[in-house]
Amino acid sequence: MEETKVTFQTKIAILATGLLSFLGILVETSLNVTFPTMIKQFSTSLSTVQWLTSGYLLMVTIVMSTTAFLIKRFNTRTLFRVAVLSTLIGTILAAIAPTFTILMLGRVLQAVATGLTTPLMFHVILSLVPGSRLGVYVGIASMITSFAPALGPTYGGLLNYYLNWRMIFVMTIPLIILILILGEFSIRLKASRKSGAFDITGLILLSLVFFGLIEAFDQAGNYGFASLNFVVALVITLVLFMGLAYHIRHGKHQILNFRILTNPIISFRAINFFLLQFINIGISFVIPVFAQNYLGADSMISGLILLPGSLVGALVAPIAGSIYDKHGAQLPLYIANGSMVIGSLLFWWFTHSLSLLTVTLLYTFLRFGFNFGFGNIMSDASLQVGMAEKADLNSLFNTLQQYAGSIGTGILSAIISVSQLHMATRQTGLATANGAQNDFLLLSIFGLIGLITTAVVVRLERNQKSIPKSN
Numbered sequence: 001m002e003e004t005k006v007t008f009q010t011k012i013a014i015l016a017t018g019l020l021s022f023l024g025i026l027v028e029t030s031l032n033v034t035f036p037t038m039i040k041q042f043s044t045s046l047s048t049v050q051w052l053t054s055g056y057l058l059m060v061t062i063v064m065s066t067t068a069f070l071i072k073r074f075n076t077r078t079l080f081r082v083a084v085l086s087t088l089i090g091t092i093l094a095a096i097a098p099t100f101t102i103l104m105l106g107r108v109l110q111a112v113a114t115g116l117t118t119p120l121m122f123h124v125i126l127s128l129v130p131g132s133r134l135g136v137y138v139g140i141a142s143m144i145t146s147f148a149p150a151l152g153p154t155y156g157g158l159l160n161y162y163l164n165w166r167m168i169f170v171m172t173i174p175l176i177i178l179i180l181i182l183g184e185f186s187i188r189l190k191a192s193r194k195s196g197a198f199d200i201t202g203l204i205l206l207s208l209v210f211f212g213l214i215e216a217f218d219q220a221g222n223y224g225f226a227s228l229n230f231v232v233a234l235v236i237t238l239v240l241f242m243g244l245a246y247h248i249r250h251g252k253h254q255i256l257n258f259r260i261l262t263n264p265i266i267s268f269r270a271i272n273f274f275l276l277q278f279i280n281i282g283i284s285f286v287i288p289v290f291a292q293n294y295l296g297a298d299s300m301i302s303g304l305i306l307l308p309g310s311l312v313g314a315l316v317a318p319i320a321g322s323i324y325d326k327h328g329a330q331l332p333l334y335i336a337n338g339s340m341v342i343g344s345l346l347f348w349w350f351t352h353s354l355s356l357l358t359v360t361l362l363y364t365f366l367r368f369g370f371n372f373g374f375g376n377i378m379s380d381a382s383l384q385v386g387m388a389e390k391a392d393l394n395s396l397f398n399t400l401q402q403y404a405g406s407i408g409t410g411i412l413s414a415i416i417s418v419s420q421l422h423m424a425t426r427q428t429g430l431a432t433a434n435g436a437q438n439d440f441l442l443l444s445i446f447g448l449i450g451l452i453t454t455a456v457v458v459r460l461e462r463n464q465k466s467i468p469k470s471n
Contacts, residue, residue: 010128012186013076017121018141019179020083023172024060024114025148028053030156033288033303034165042100045222046289046420049100050413053285054214056107057406061399062207063115065255068395069198070116071123077187079116084180087113091176095169106169119398124187126382126390138375140318147314153288157303202255205244210403212237214410221417256399257392260385265460266393268453269381272337273397274404275450276377279340279443280370281405282412283347286439287359289416293432295356305360313367320372321379329380332373333454339369340447348440352433412439 035049042049070079090109097103121141129137159167216233223229248258261267284306291302320332343366350358378397385393419435420428 007128009186009188010124012182013124013128013188014121014137014141016179016183016186017080017117017124019175019182020080020087020117021114021121022148023087023175023179024110024117026152026155027110027168027172028056028114029148029152029284029306030159030168030303031165032285033153033157033292033299034160034168035289036292037160037165037299038100044100046413046417050285050409051104051218052107054406054409054413055104056111057281057402057409058210058214059108059111060115060118061210061403061406062203063112064119064395064399064402065206066198066203066395067116067119067123067398068257068392069255071119071391071395075190076120076123077183079120080183080187081180083113083116083120084176084183086110086116088173088176091169091172095166097166115402118402119394122378122394122398123391126394138321138379140321141375147310151307151310153284153303153306153310154300155303157298157300161298161300199251199253199255202244202247202251202253205240205247206255209237209240209244210406212240214407217407217410217414221414224418224421225414256396257389258396260389260393260396263384265457266381266384268457268460269377270397270400272333272450272453273374273377273381274400275446275453276336276340276370276374277401277404278408279344279366279446280374282408282439282443283344283363283366285409286412286416286436287363290354290432290436291356291359294429294436295354295359296429297356301356305356306363308360309364309367312364313371316368317371317375321375324376324379329376330454330458332376334451336369336371336373336376337447337451337454339365339372341444341451343369344440344444344447348437348444351437351440412442415439415442 031052035046035052038044038049038052039046086109090106090111090113092106093109094103094106097106122138125137125141156165156168159165159171212233216230216237219227219229219233248254261270287306288299288302291297291305292299297305324332343362346362347354354362378394381397382390382393415438416432416435419438420431423431423434
């Protein structure tokens with residue numbers, strides 16, 4: 001009979017790693033509402049300031065791509081200590097940053113911490129939580145991290161409006177110290193020491209491809225999609241991607257275990273996982289910019305309009321996990337992807353007539369759908385691999401999750417910036433609305449693709465069950 005009890009020590013370990021991941025997402029989402037302020041303070045553009053989010057998420061992605069190796073080579077507590085130290089130094093640098101460059105350096109150090117702790121949290125869950133309780137605990141982990149975007153825009157908006165954006169960083173320092181104490185008490189998971197050689201070539205190529213694609217869209221935001229800058233950056237990125245593909249096929253060691261994607265169910269779940277996060281992070285970037293530039297809201301209000309949806313999403317996550325444990329992935333994922341399609345289409349159709357109230361309601365609907373399916377995708381995909389490959393799947397999916405947010409912010413920011421390039425400076429509000437409308441249409445298409453992947457997996461699973469097992 002399978003053990004169903006989860007120890008108190010395991011629960012605290014999940015809490016400690018979850019809270020550090022929470023802080024990373026809290027600061028990330030709280031900064032989105034301060035972008036108009038920072039554009040003025042640092043005398044720069046939206047396409048540059050958005051690097052505080054996309055660059056941060058890019059670094060998170062790169063670090064996450066190494067965690068399959070790191071988790072096997074180093075004890076979990078060692079990695080946790082590195083993450084806490086990194087986030088503490090990064091937070092202090094960001095709080096006192098006199099220039100945008102120093103602020104960006106602080107964000108990069110914070111990204112190292114988030115890149116380590118989010119996979120560590122799921123590693124603890126996948127390693128120590130019984131299969132019969134997996135959906136609930138992945139849902140709880142999703143709820144912990146989902147409360148960050150619930151509070152982030154409001155937290156950032158209030159501090160930026162009444163005090164200063166630097167307080168966003170200062171206020172997190174006591175929580176970092178508490179997290180260190182909790183982790184020291186509870187985290188004991190040992191490394192397997194079966195990691196093999198580190199794939200430095202793969203890491204460099206993967207990093208260059210990830211950076212190159214974001215840089216290409218940054219160039220598009222500054223000069224337009226028809227510009228030579230965008231085309232050259234995109235071509236260089238494609239060449240680097242071909243080099244990465246060759247390395248994946250012929251290299252002796254792999255930074256990420258892409259071979260697990262040969263399982264079609266895992267590959268379709270990975271696509272769905274990526275697209276849901278693209279929509280989630282992308283729209284949480286677009287809405288504050290849209291609210292301030294087009295609807296005339298201040299940073300506090302543009303943060304508050306995201307609060308109800310994020311709270312609903314956070315509360316839904318463990319409920320959706322429980323439904324998954326009892327009934328499987330089909331229902332939660334149809335609800336999630338269907339909500340993405342409907343919500344994004346409504347945003348697109350009514351863009352120019354939206355009010356703060358309708359934005360709040362539509363975002364609440366979207367976040368309900370997102371959290372109904374997002375955590376369950378990884379839970380379902382993890383059932384397709386053995387224990388030896390769970391760390392690989394964890395690292396791959398978390399890398400996809402973070403890069404979806406990074407490239408999503410970059411692409412959607414570029415679309416708005418291009419719209420602003422084509423209109424007079426005094427028409428910034430209308431240009432933002434036109435760009436946002438194009439963003440919403442793109443997100444609708446991605447939601448539809450997610451819905452299709454769910455239907456394909458349902459058919460694949462049905463075909464698997466219909467094949468008689470050989471004795």
